[in-house]
Amino acid sequence: METIIEVKDLSKSYMSGNQKLQVLKDIDLTVRRGEFISLMGPSGSGKSTFLNILGTMDAPDSGGIRIAGREVTHMTESRLAVFRLKHIGFVFQFHYLLPEFTIEENVAMPLMIAGARKAEALKKSREMLDYLGIAGRAHHYPAEISGGEKQRTVVGRALINSPDILLADEPTGNLDKATSARVLELFKKIQKDMDQTFFLVTHDEHIAGIAEINYYLDNGKLIKKK
Numbered sequence: 001m002e003t004i005i006e007v008k009d010l011s012k013s014y015m016s017g018n019q020k021l022q023v024l025k026d027i028d029l030t031v032r033r034g035e036f037i038s039l040m041g042p043s044g045s046g047k048s049t050f051l052n053i054l055g056t057m058d059a060p061d062s063g064g065i066r067i068a069g070r071e072v073t074h075m076t077e078s079r080l081a082v083f084r085l086k087h088i089g090f091v092f093q094f095h096y097l098l099p100e101f102t103i104e105e106n107v108a109m110p111l112m113i114a115g116a117r118k119a120e121a122l123k124k125s126r127e128m129l130d131y132l133g134i135a136g137r138a139h140h141y142p143a144e145i146s147g148g149e150k151q152r153t154v155v156g157r158a159l160i161n162s163p164d165i166l167l168a169d170e171p172t173g174n175l176d177k178a179t180s181a182r183v184l185e186l187f188k189k190i191q192k193d194m195d196q197t198f199f200l201v202t203h204d205e206h207i208a209g210i211a212e213i214n215y216y217l218d219n220g221k222l223i224k225k226k
């Protein structure tokens, strides 16, 4: 199977006052296309830090990261912005939809930023909304739809450029049990239909149970549980 992410000897620390806080220590990780991976660990163990580094939003102190065959640690910020747009989809706990744009426009946005014509982007967006089961909300604004519908919209926006990996930080963190089960079912369906690779940070045992591979962060070390 094709390797999507290759992390070698990655370390990350933060300075708090004059104390050095070593968050991630010599981490190695290989992710292959189509894998569904969860990452758990206590609060403050470095899960979001690691996810942000995988997403090239933050840089490690040392170590290498190859995503889709490209070493990203030395890329300039402007190249990274383009790289992220093409290769990485993000889903966070709190939805960052643009309030002044419709659902359809929000999902089309990454395509337009990547250079697609508006009509073409909106057509693809509508197909995605249809796939996600929220086509009926296409012309609504984010403030007019439910939390679960917002999360579906965020998923659509993350997937519209066919990223090599979808990274999610507690994607069901503020959804009720039934809604988060539905979002999870949707993720599994997307994995199957699109051979989509997922890397999910979660506190939810249910998600970890559904993932095929589980990691745990403990004292800066990445431990494979399953």
Ligand SMILES: Nc1ncnc2c1ncn2[C@@H]1O[C@H](COP(=O)(O)OP(=O)(O)OP(=O)(O)O)[C@@H](O)[C@H]1O
Binding pocket: 014, 015, 016, 021, 023, 041, 042, 043, 044, 045, 046, 047, 048, 049, 050
């Ligand atoms: N920018 C920063 N500057 C200094 N310390 C930071 C910074 N970001 C995170 N930290 C610290 O690094 C550690 C790891 O934080 P991180 O957000 O990655 O944890 P987490 O595992 O995602 O926790 P949670 O489950 O609560 O979201 C924490 O002790 C945090 O306080």
Ligand SMILES: [Mg+2]
Binding pocket: 047, 048, 049, 169
């Ligand atoms: Mg976190």
